[in-house]
Structure formats: C-alpha cells, structure tokens
Amino acid sequence: MQFVSRSGWGARPSRYALAYIGSTRGVKVHYEGSPVPASLARPENHSQCAGRVRDIQASHLANREEDYSDIAYNAMVCPHGYVYEGRGAHKKTGANGNQSLNIAHYAVCAMVGDSGLTNPTDAQLNGLRDAIEWLRSSGGAGSEIKGHRDGYATSCPGGPLYAWVQRGAPRPGGGGGGTPPDGGTARYTVTINGLTYGYGANGDQVTKVGQALVSKGFGRHYSEGPGPTWTDADTQNYADYQHSLGLTGSDADGVPGETSLKQLLGYLPGGTAKPVPPFPGSDKFGPGANNSFVTALGNQLVKRGFGKHYTEGPGPQWGEADRLNVKDFQLSRSELRGDPDGIPGPLTWKLLFS
Ligand SMILES: [Zn+2]
C-alpha cells in the first residue's frame, strides 16, 4: 500500500475530538460526486492529489450545516493508487448519511466524479482495496463492502464504481501479489534501498528505470513515456530485460530485484539522504526576486507535493504561486504553522529539503 499519512498530505487538525469506534460491519465506498478533471489521472498530475485532499478537508471543515469535525472520510484514494489517511482507523466517519450508518461502516472515497474522471483507474481500484484491507487489519472493519447508496438515497459512488462494488470489489487483473495465474502482468511493488518499484509506484526512480530500459533496447512496450508512474509497460519491458539476463519464472516477472536493478543502472538509487543545501537567505525570495534559489525552491515544492498553484513550471522569477505553495507547505507543518507567510525562512528551507 502506498499510504500518505495525515502529516504527509498536510492535514489541518480536527475541530474537535473524533469519536472512537471499535469495529464496523465493513466499508462503504464513495466518490466525490462533483466534477473531477480527467487530466488528474495523468501520471505527472499526482503532485496535485495531496492538495485535492487538503481542499476537500477544508470544504468539510467549513461546512457548518453538517458541523463536520474533520474530513468526512476515513481514507481517500487518488487515481494513482495512493491511500490518503482521512479520519483514519477506529474513527467514526461522517460520510454515510446518518449516525447509525456512520457507526455501521467506515467510508473510503475515490477521487472520481460525476463528470470528467468518472471511471476509476486500475491503480485506484487497487488503492481502494488497499484501504479496505488496511481498515480491516488496523480498524476492525468487517467483511462487508458496500456503496454509499446502499442504505441512503444518493447516486454515490457513481455507476462505474458501484458496479465494481457489486462485483465484490476485486483487484483488477486478479492480481494482488505475484504473477497472476493467467500469465498476465505482475502487479505488486517492492522496496529497494528505500525506493518503491513495480505497478503503481511513483517517483523519479521509476522514470530513471524506464529511461535505462529504453537506452538498453528494452522499450518496445512503451506507447508513451517512460514516466514517473510504474505501468504495465514498465513491468513488461523490465521482464524482457530480466529474460536477457537469463532470469526465469518469478525472477523474470518484470518487478525489479536488487541485483538486476543495480546492473541496469550501474548503481543502486536511494538510501543515503541528500544533505540539505545551505539556506541562501530570506532576501533571495519574495516579490522582485529572480535567481536560481527560487527555481530550486519551486522544484522542491513540486517534488514534495506542494505545487498545485503553479500553472507553469517553477522558474527563477518569484511569483504569487511560489508564495501560495510555500504557504501550503508551512501550514502542513506544525513547526511552521504559526507563521505561514509564504516566504521561506531557515526552518522552512530545512524542513522542505530534508
Ligand atoms: Zn458518498
């Protein structure tokens, strides 16, 4: 499971203590119920997902009619398969319609809507399944998987997602680990030296593997990319590469092992944390600033998932988007929340780069 904790996505604190719940009959699946842009599902737009969860939390906290104490859901799942901790396990949801429904089931919401992105991605279905299994193992959820509309008059969770719920909420492709019995493409992840590889993994390390595969002549399964989200094409190309090394069976299922990865790249990425670059001084930032530190700041904000205000890539010219993104980051950290002015000081810099 690719899990993003509350601190990981920059949750605001609950308005008041969330009600503890020991166990439930199961989990109810929700959708956003409003338009979700289809472009959100593109791999490069995963950087927007944490901001989306923050926006939903903010809208729920502002909803005085429902008087929500927090984001209504126990978890949210983005199109890239990441599970965002909402209220979390053992917390009563506010999403199912009324108190007795809220006590009976947890609530997990997928980032799909009633227009735009209406069909969940395969990675998202796997993420929903991850969230359900997490609530079972960590929150005492029972075996039921239902939709919001079961028991309450609503269109939620939308046609495509509800059809999946009615089929028993299966993992796509039948895989949850290992190579599917039908000889399909392996869909599981491994962590090597602190970085994740395999179906649904996301990050620079994935792009680097794809580029190395292409440069060694193992790119025939790509119709686009390679990019930062690991797809079936990455797995298939990696399997070709493994076969070229003489590997067979589960050693050649397209999910990297340490030895083949090191051989492909010439080194093993990850592990050692990069040193924090020295803080250049607050005078390098703010209106009128134009220097390489502004670019470095922007790139790091995007990398950490705080890039939602950029309409074009970060650059050397300081802009309002830089300030708003820095502010989001500051609000996400308790150490910085007292002074979210959007201008980086030494502590903001240190926390952002470490
Ligand atoms: Zn719902």
Ligand SMILES: [Zn+2]
């Ligand atoms: Zn995402």
